[in-house]
Each structure stands twice: as C-alpha cells, then as structure tokens.
Amino acid sequence: MEAELTIITSANANEIILRATLRASELGVAACISIVDAGAHLLAFQRMDGASLGPVDVSQRKARTAVLFQMPTGDFGKVIVDHGLTGMELSNGGLAAFHGGLPILDGDIMLGAIGVSGGSAEQDLDIARYALAGR
Known part of the structure; x- marks a missing residue:
C-alpha cells in the first residue's frame, strides 16, 4: 500500500490567507502573510492594503523559520x-526569532508554515493562530 502524500494545496493556502486577512482587519493591522510548503518554498503571499514593505520579507522569514526548525518562531527565539x-538568526539566509510564524501540521506531519508580519509580535501571533484555527 502506498503512503498518501499530505501537502498544502494552493487552495488551502489561499483559505488560510483569507482567514488571516480577516483577523488582521479586525485588529486594524495591515499585515503581510506568507505560506510556505514543507520544503520552505513560498506557496502563497498577501500584502494587505496599507502594509509597509518591511513585513514582506519578515513574513517570509517567519514562515521559513517555522518550517526549518519545526517550531513556532517565538519558541525559536527562546532557544536562541x-x-x-x-547570531543563529543570521543563518539560512535570515531567520525570524520573534512571534508570528507557526508550523502547519497534520498530526505530526509538517505540511508547511504561516508567517505574519505588520503588527506587534502579539498581534502577528494572534493573526497566525486565528488563520490556522479554521483548518
């Protein structure tokens, strides 16, 4: 029997981004949201109206960090x-060591991650959690 491959589809990624943008709007945050697959490759991205340019890169770094280290980025910061x-956050092309990046898991299987940037660290984490709660 062949093992079933579990992945995040582009449709799944866009649903997660939609939930994230809804929550960000509720909080009054103009955020950037990135979804990466299990290989840390960008799958989907949204820069909300009014979001500045800095969070574009930061949201992607948060998502990549959550996949590469298989943990929330806030926890990664604590490990550092x-x-x-x-200085470890300078490795792998740049990582993020503060809240806003969460792994997307199916049980113990790493599917990818979300990275949110644009608000405070606590707001970014809230948005990411909200986006994944609807999965």
Whole structure:
C-alpha cells in the first residue's frame, strides 16, 4: 500500500490567507502573510492594503523559520536566548526569532508554515493562530 502524500494545496493556502486577512482587519493591522510548503518554498503571499514593505520579507522569514526548525518562531527565539546562540538568526539566509510564524501540521506531519508580519509580535501571533484555527 502506498503512503498518501499530505501537502498544502494552493487552495488551502489561499483559505488560510483569507482567514488571516480577516483577523488582521479586525485588529486594524495591515499585515503581510506568507505560506510556505514543507520544503520552505513560498506557496502563497498577501500584502494587505496599507502594509509597509518591511513585513514582506519578515513574513517570509517567519514562515521559513517555522518550517526549518519545526517550531513556532517565538519558541525559536527562546532557544536562541536560552542556549546562547546569538547570531543563529543570521543563518539560512535570515531567520525570524520573534512571534508570528507557526508550523502547519497534520498530526505530526509538517505540511508547511504561516508567517505574519505588520503588527506587534502579539498581534502577528494572534493573526497566525486565528488563520490556522479554521483548518
């Protein structure tokens, strides 16, 4: 029997982005939202009206970090501090060590990740959690 491949489709990614933009609008945040697949490749992206340019890259870094280290980016930041790994966020082409990036899992299977940037770290995390809660 062949194993079934579990992936995030572009339709799934766009649904997640829609939920993220709805929550960001509720919070009054003009956010950038990135979805990457399990290989950390950009699958979908949205820059909301009024979002500045900086969060474009930051949202993608948050999503990539969550996949590469298989943990929320806020937890990754704690690992850096707790283990004296200052500078690690400069590896892998640039990582994000603050809230707003979450893995997208199917049980224990890594499907990809979401990265949100544009508000405070807490707002970005709230938006990402909300977006994934509807899956």
